[in-house]
Amino acid sequence: MIARAARQLALVLALALLPALVSGAIQLQWRKDEPLAPGEVRAATVRMWGENVQWVDARTRAKYERTHIPGALLLNEDEWAKLVGPFLDAWDADKTLVVYCDGGSCDASQAVAERIRNELKIGGVHVLKGGWAAWEGK
Amino acid sequence: MSLRGLAILISLLLLTFRASAGLQWDKPLQQLQRTPADGAVEARFTFRNVGSAPVTIRTLRSSCGCTTARLEKKIYAPGEAGEVVARFFFGDRTGAQRKTIEVRTDEAAAEPVVLDLRVHIHDPLTITPALVFWKRGEPGAAKTVQLTAAADQRVRIKSVTSSNPRVTAKLETIKGGEQYAVSVQPVDTTQKESAEISVQTDFPTDAPRIYIIHARVK
Numbered sequence: 001m002i003a004r005a006a007r008q009l010a011l012v013l014a015l016a017l018l019p020a021l022v023s024g025a026i027q028l029q030w031r032k033d034e035p036l037a038p039g040e041v042r043a044a045t046v047r048m049w050g051e052n053v054q055w056v057d058a059r060t061r062a063k064y065e066r067t068h069i070p071g072a073l074l075l076n077e078d079e080w081a082k083l084v085g086p087f088l089d090a091w092d093a094d095k096t097l098v099v100y101c102d103g104g105s106c107d108a109s110q111a112v113a114e115r116i117r118n119e120l121k122i123g124g125v126h127v128l129k130g131g132w133a134a135w136e137g138k
Numbered sequence: 139m140s141l142r143g144l145a146i147l148i149s150l151l152l153l154t155f156r157a158s159a160g161l162q163w164d165k166p167l168q169q170l171q172r173t174p175a176d177g178a179v180e181a182r183f184t185f186r187n188v189g190s191a192p193v194t195i196r197t198l199r200s201s202c203g204c205t206t207a208r209l210e211k212k213i214y215a216p217g218e219a220g221e222v223v224a225r226f227f228f229g230d231r232t233g234a235q236r237k238t239i240e241v242r243t244d245e246a247a248a249e250p251v252v253l254d255l256r257v258h259i260h261d262p263l264t265i266t267p268a269l270v271f272w273k274r275g276e277p278g279a280a281k282t283v284q285l286t287a288a289a290d291q292r293v294r295i296k297s298v299t300s301s302n303p304r305v306t307a308k309l310e311t312i313k314g315g316e317q318y319a320v321s322v323q324p325v326d327t328t329q330k331e332s333a334e335i336s337v338q339t340d341f342p343t344d345a346p347r348i349y350i351i352h353a354r355v356k
Binding site for chain 2: 077089091111
């Protein structure tokens with residue numbers, strides 16, 4: 001009786017384990033190979049670009065003041081009118097712009113990159129895939 | 139496998155496919171039209187618990203710090219209605235905006251629901267491009283910026299003024315109230331220059347707006 005119950009339990013667990021393993025494998029693979037959206041770039045690629053990069057922080061002023069990527073310029077849509085002048089003063093036309101925000105579901109970096117391209121007509125603007133979290137290696 | 143074992147197995151499988159749509163949303167996508175002067179917009183996303191068990195809303199996550207989401211309470215009994223009130227603060231945003239709010243509940247098998255707020259913030263005047271720049275040493279030829287009023291709007295440009303005497307700005311009326319051009323030119327490009335060119339409009343009449351064209355010699 002006990003042996004039969006144990007067999008049935010093992011069978012149920014095995015049945016549950018199989019989809020869990022498949023799902024886990026798919027998710028890990030997805031995380032690894034998540035495709036880049038147009039204009040996006042991975043942190044590893046930006047690191048390879050070295051000194052030729054100008055970081056643009058599209059997060060809030062409070063977050064920027066707490067911490068930011070060294071050398072990053074603050075430019076967000078909450079204070080665009082106030083920030084765009086100082087941003088352009090510091091901007092180096094020979095450097096590639098890489099915009100970042102928090103990561104996850106944050107869309108501020110895409111919005112700021114789009115305004116730099118469309119309003120200021122500055123080309124070669126990228127968005128950091130995964131944002132701040134990706135930069136920190138999380 | 140005995141009948142009882144099979145029943146246990148089926149129950150377990152059914153548990154994983156538990157009703158995933160306890161909350162039914164009336165309009166998860168809302169599209170609104172506003173102007174920059176409005177400053178903010180509020181959208182109400184109403185829902186009803188159509189399931190047979192209470193549903194707890196665990197988290198509301200906004201895609202932007204500019205958008206808040208508020209809920210009167212967290213637990214909704216079967217048949218009970220509620221609403222998520224989203225408030226989007228424009229800041230200096232214009233044009234097509236999309237802000238989302240991800241709603242997660244305690245329903246084990248339920249995917250998070252994404253509430254979608256799309257707002258078009260109509261700017262009465264478009265400036266293209268908002269930046270003109272020259273590299274040091276390149277010929278300092280004049281560059282033209284186009285000012286275009288929105289189709290349903292008449293915006294008159296009263297004046298343009300440069301903040302830097304070494305960068306000049308000249309206004310040309312192409313079609314009054316609709317289309318203008320500003321010709322921007324540095325005196326020379328031997329040194330770095332920075333100028334903000336103020337474009338004074340007559341719109342809106344109670345507080346006429348000033349737009350800025352940025353000019354740089356880098």
